[in-house]
Amino acid sequence: xxxxxxxxxxxIAHLSAQDVETLGAELDAxxxxxxxSRGERxxxxxxxxxxxxxxxxLSSRALLLVSLFPPAWLAGTAxxxxxxxxxxxxxxxNVMHGQWDWMRDPKIHSTTWEWDHASPSExxxxxxxxxxxxxxxxxxxxxxLGYGIMRVDEDQxxxxxxxxxxxxxxxxxxxxxxxxxxxxxxxGKNWSSRKDNAExxxxxxxxxxxxxxxxxxxxVVHPLLSxxxxxxxxxxxxxxxxxxxxxxxxxxxxxxxxxxxxxxxKKSIDGETRGEWYLRQMLGSANIEGGPLTHLMAGNLSFxxxxxxxxxxxxxxxxxxxxxxxxxxxxxxxxYTTGSLPRQVASAWxxxxxxxxxxxxxxxxxxxxxxxxxxxxxxxxxxxxxxxRERAAA
Amino acid sequence: MTxxxxxxxxxxxxxxxxxxxxxxxxxxxxxxxxPADYLDLVSPLRSGAALRGRIVAVEPxxxxxxxLVIKPGHGWRRHIAGQYTRVGVDVDGVRQxxxxxxxxxxxxxxxxxxxxxxxxPGGVVSNHLVHRTRVGTIxxxxxxxxxxxxPETCPAKVLFxxxxxxxxxxxxxxxxxxxxxxxxxxxxxAPTSTDxxxxxxxxxxxxxxxxxLVELHTDTDGxxxxxxxxxxxxxxxxxETWACGPVGLLDAMEQHFEQTGRATKLHTERFRPNVLVTGxxxxxxxxxxGTVIEVDGVTPLLDAGEAAGVLMPSGCRMGICFGCxxxxxxxxxxxxxxxxxxxxxxxxxxxxxxxxxxxAGACDIDL
Numbered sequence: 001x002x003x004x005x006x007x008x009x010x011x012i013a014h015l016s017a018q019d020v021e022t023l024g025a026e027l028d029a030x031x032x033x034x035x036x037s038r039g040e041r042x043x044x045x046x047x048x049x050x051x052x053x054x055x056x057x058l059s060s061r062a063l064l065l066v067s068l069f070p071p072a073w074l075a076g077t078a079x080x081x082x083x084x085x086x087x088x089x090x091x092x093x094n095v096m097h098g099q100w101d102w103m104r105d106p107k108i109h110s111t112t113w114e115w116d117h118a119s120p121s122e123x124x125x126x127x128x129x130x131x132x133x134x135x136x137x138x139x140x141x142x143x144x145l146g147y148g149i150m151r152v153d154e155d156q157x158x159x160x161x162x163x164x165x166x167x168x169x170x171x172x173x174x175x176x177x178x179x180x181x182x183x184x185x186x187x188g189k190n191w192s193s194r195k196d197n198a199e200x201x202x203x204x205x206x207x208x209x210x211x212x213x214x215x216x217x218x219x220v221v222h223p224l225l226s227x228x229x230x231x232x233x234x235x236x237x238x239x240x241x242x243x244x245x246x247x248x249x250x251x252x253x254x255x256x257x258x259x260x261x262x263x264x265x266k267k268s269i270d271g272e273t274r275g276e277w278y279l280r281q282m283l284g285s286a287n288i289e290g291g292p293l294t295h296l297m298a299g300n301l302s303f304x305x306x307x308x309x310x311x312x313x314x315x316x317x318x319x320x321x322x323x324x325x326x327x328x329x330x331x332x333x334x335x336y337t338t339g340s341l342p343r344q345v346a347s348a349w350x351x352x353x354x355x356x357x358x359x360x361x362x363x364x365x366x367x368x369x370x371x372x373x374x375x376x377x378x379x380x381x382x383x384x385x386x387x388x389r390e391r392a393a394a
Numbered sequence: 395m396t397x398x399x400x401x402x403x404x405x406x407x408x409x410x411x412x413x414x415x416x417x418x419x420x421x422x423x424x425x426x427x428x429p430a431d432y433l434d435l436v437s438p439l440r441s442g443a444a445l446r447g448r449i450v451a452v453e454p455x456x457x458x459x460x461x462l463v464i465k466p467g468h469g470w471r472r473h474i475a476g477q478y479t480r481v482g483v484d485v486d487g488v489r490q491x492x493x494x495x496x497x498x499x500x501x502x503x504x505x506x507x508x509x510x511x512x513x514x515p516g517g518v519v520s521n522h523l524v525h526r527t528r529v530g531t532i533x534x535x536x537x538x539x540x541x542x543x544x545p546e547t548c549p550a551k552v553l554f555x556x557x558x559x560x561x562x563x564x565x566x567x568x569x570x571x572x573x574x575x576x577x578x579x580x581x582x583x584a585p586t587s588t589d590x591x592x593x594x595x596x597x598x599x600x601x602x603x604x605x606x607l608v609e610l611h612t613d614t615d616g617x618x619x620x621x622x623x624x625x626x627x628x629x630x631x632x633x634e635t636w637a638c639g640p641v642g643l644l645d646a647m648e649q650h651f652e653q654t655g656r657a658t659k660l661h662t663e664r665f666r667p668n669v670l671v672t673g674x675x676x677x678x679x680x681x682x683x684g685t686v687i688e689v690d691g692v693t694p695l696l697d698a699g700e701a702a703g704v705l706m707p708s709g710c711r712m713g714i715c716f717g718c719x720x721x722x723x724x725x726x727x728x729x730x731x732x733x734x735x736x737x738x739x740x741x742x743x744x745x746x747x748x749x750x751x752x753x754a755g756a757c758d759i760d761l
Contacts, residue, residue, distance in 0.1 A: 043484060054427075105484075111745065
């Protein structure tokens, strides 16, 4: 993919400015419908999910007290992994988006929620809600496009470090919560700037404190409470965190990386209207098809398109409005990017692997006949050597 | 004896250290939540929990009023007759707080408290409480408060002037009266006899000679004014008075007591006004920074605050990220997107998105 503005077959060329604003008004109407009908049913839903998650986590941890007994280990580990996924995806992410703030319950509120994750909620809300959701898929503005460690768009500059990005991505998937914390901290930028940055030091301390509390809980206190089962409980908690990391990484990769998702030029969002903002969200996100369980475990980010259009609507409503949103896509001649979880994960990984090499690497390589020419092409594509005199003259 | 004391002291130290240790361990186990979040799953009314109550009965009083019997959590402290409590109830999924007078005797054997609610036309919370409350519902509570109470040494002659649901704090006092309240007159107004809350109980109190009751029906008798009151209660000038009812009645009472030089002998209880008058824009004060500005009805409070130099939290400035949320301590704001009105009475602290909210009357923001 390449930024939409440079595409030969620009997928929004057929829409006039008026069309885009009408589209925006139709989306506003969908939003208004949900807001007007939010009520007891929704409140009961999130309270039920929270109660179920806490009950599952408590009972799984209780089982793990005797994790020396293999069936207890298996059931406890599975239960804890599911509880951790629910807590991060359907509860934490969505509560911190302010999806449930309308209930005015201080215990289920974006300003008071803290989640089972290495990144403190305050920092995550800034980098995710303010930056990613505002600048979605704008190359150079939205750091979620590759998290600063990968190249996921042709218009992102290739550097030799990208060769290793399939590996970085796998490592990031395994330790995803720490990756997110480092990302929210803008670790790379702040570290290399070597400035005496008081804000960075304050946030760094907060992250370390959060990580310490999280690790003490999972890797010290709960194992010790298990007595003889300490080693197996330690293993169980490690596996549960790993499973949660791999799962959330996969779901989140599917949101913006699969084939078909569009990206945008930095200057294209100058003076962007509400309608244009909506359009960018529609084209910059991708859904996952699946059953009710998939949606619940994905925190309804399987409706990433609907979530990006209306980040603050209750997650249980995305599925309900999806048909209306899809109908708008059809009517306005836009592509609603969706697919099964395996397909979308594969598509995202394919892109990570393909873009680890410079643009058009294979095409150019195919045209090469001699070994010296091959070296030449590689050198040029990767920018590792200046162009030869002949080519420069040409 | 000489050795017992140090042993007892060290035992106390040991148990308190053990308790602290257990609490600390529970915090480690529960992080990033707190142990209370898990305990709330099984025992929301336990001691140490946020103050809540469970509704155990809803008893109709009139067609438009009902008494809610509430089993309060262990943290509930005894109230003083005449006081009110703030009740937080979820209506259509939204937590709403209102203040209601406590009407129960202090020594109820079941330890329950009661509030008596009259459904106001269009009232979101009162209609829900009277007509749609389900037994078993958990409500949020605050400790009782309010100055509308009888003094330690009671005056010899007392007058209660009430109208409508204004009878509720007075009934709280009458049900907890003791021998000190010997000479009591109750002048109570309601539209018709069927609208009188606690009618039979008031009748019994009068029949038994505990009170002299004057029941007025505004549909036929008109609104009570000071002259009528002087006629009905000839020794008015000798009576210390407690009045509770609509704004008009209280204003008239205050004026009368002011004119007769007895302002200190009148105690009034004002409930929140039913209708909050809202204009376009208004005076906005930021409590923490002490800034006060005039704002029009179209400027987001975030912009207005920033322009006035208030340190405002902010985020996307389009109403999606909730980075700008701040508590509205009191006042009214309008959601610029929907035109919806959000109001807060003192103590509510309703969280609002300042980037999409404009003043709709005077507002006090906790920033």
